[in-house]
Amino acid sequence: xxxxxxxxxxxxxxxxxxxxxxxxxxxxxxxxxxxxxxxxxxxxxxxxxxxxxxxxxxxxxxxxxxxxxxxxxxxxxxxxxxxxxxxxxxxxxxxxxxxxxxxxxxxxxxxxxxxxxxxxxxxxxxxxxxxxxxxxxxxxxxxxxxxxxxxxxxxxxxxxxxxxxxxxxxxxxxxxxxxxxxxxxxxxxxxxxxxxxxxxxxxxxxxxxxxxxxxxxxxxxxxxxxxxxxxxxxxxxxxxxxxxxxxxxxxxxxxxxxxxxxxxxxxxxxxxxxxxxxxxxxxxxxxxxxxxxxxxxxxxxxxxxxxxxxxxxxxxxxxxxxxxxxxxxxxxxxxxxxxxxxxxxxxxxxxxxxxxxxxxxxxxxxxxxxxxxxxxxxxxxxxxxxxxxxxxxxxxxxxxxxxxxxxxxxxxxxxxxxx
Numbered sequence: 001x002x003x004x005x006x007x008x009x010x011x012x013x014x015x016x017x018x019x020x021x022x023x024x025x026x027x028x029x030x031x032x033x034x035x036x037x038x039x040x041x042x043x044x045x046x047x048x049x050x051x052x053x054x055x056x057x058x059x060x061x062x063x064x065x066x067x068x069x070x071x072x073x074x075x076x077x078x079x080x081x082x083x084x085x086x087x088x089x090x091x092x093x094x095x096x097x098x099x100x101x102x103x104x105x106x107x108x109x110x111x112x113x114x115x116x117x118x119x120x121x122x123x124x125x126x127x128x129x130x131x132x133x134x135x136x137x138x139x140x141x142x143x144x145x146x147x148x149x150x151x152x153x154x155x156x157x158x159x160x161x162x163x164x165x166x167x168x169x170x171x172x173x174x175x176x177x178x179x180x181x182x183x184x185x186x187x188x189x190x191x192x193x194x195x196x197x198x199x200x201x202x203x204x205x206x207x208x209x210x211x212x213x214x215x216x217x218x219x220x221x222x223x224x225x226x227x228x229x230x231x232x233x234x235x236x237x238x239x240x241x242x243x244x245x246x247x248x249x250x251x252x253x254x255x256x257x258x259x260x261x262x263x264x265x266x267x268x269x270x271x272x273x274x275x276x277x278x279x280x281x282x283x284x285x286x287x288x289x290x291x292x293x294x295x296x297x298x299x300x301x302x303x304x305x306x307x308x309x310x311x312x313x314x315x316x317x318x319x320x321x322x323x324x325x326x327x328x329x330x331x332x333x334x335x336x337x338x339x340x341x342x343x344x345x346x347x348x349x350x351x352x353x354x355x356x357x358x359x360x361x362x363x364x365x366x367x368x369x370x371x372x373x374x375x376x377x378x379x380x381x382x383x384x385x386x387x388x389x390x391x392x393x394x395x396x397x398x399x400x401x402x403x404x405x406x407x408x409x410x411x412x413x414x415x416x417x418x419x
Contacts, residue, residue, distance in 0.1 A: 095133015
């Protein structure tokens, strides 16, 4: 496994190529694991597995805030604003604490979530969450150090551990328990990288730019925003179902499927590119508008082109690939794709907001976007119209909050430059 030659020199082209390849590997591996689980476990077993997979995804989705703040702090530290703080200590503590909280609170919720293997599921979730705290730290430190080769390797190893585990479970006749273990075992990829990569070992202990107390506060704020993001991204199908009581089940099913499918092309890559974006915005904080322009234009271009394609072939694909029951108009599928585009833009503005240290504005933007989307889902209209408006307008409200935060953050710098 090759290491990057430098922990300080950005390589934009190399970053895009390496992280893109790792993103493809991770996405394909994830879908293959789900496919193997569905075919091997059957409908009943897969239902149990899918709930545990979603629970783990929701919690670790919030922990992405650790990755985001670590990226910002390490990059700013490398740029010269070094503190004595060691982010890995804070992140490891947060991970372990979160794991303990999962275990301690499990009597209150585990019976509602896990139908089978309840306590094993709680134990695996607790251990997986604790381990993911270190994984998120290492991913953030590598991003802040622009060590894109090692970062891409970390993403790939995480995905491949799960895929190989799923393959072995199928070959050797593993049961549901094997797939529960497979769900969390990928988070130990940080151990593999620390053992095999000198770049990872050099990056893991890098300092940040703020005190330990401030870093912890920033991280928890970023995690609060990431939790809102997880609700808005992963939990949106649940919100659709929960706020609908009059549409047919077939229509709701078609809407949920279409929303899920139209999000993947933009949001899956962006999730992996969070570290790249934050690093870009930290380095370009003195010309943030220019730094924001390129990724925003790319997102809009992909979104507009995707919406046009969705209008033309979306209904045909839904019915011919997934079945005749999945009937939606081209306008509806195009609207959902535009909603995915605004959510992707919210992700970009969020990365910029956290990069300049406006953590509260970052969290406020995500939570207000989530609340606005939920409120719009409750409006008196048919399910397709409500979902379309909620998907597009909720993130727009969040982006407005981020824009205000960015403007307020830059104003003191502009004033001081004039003095």
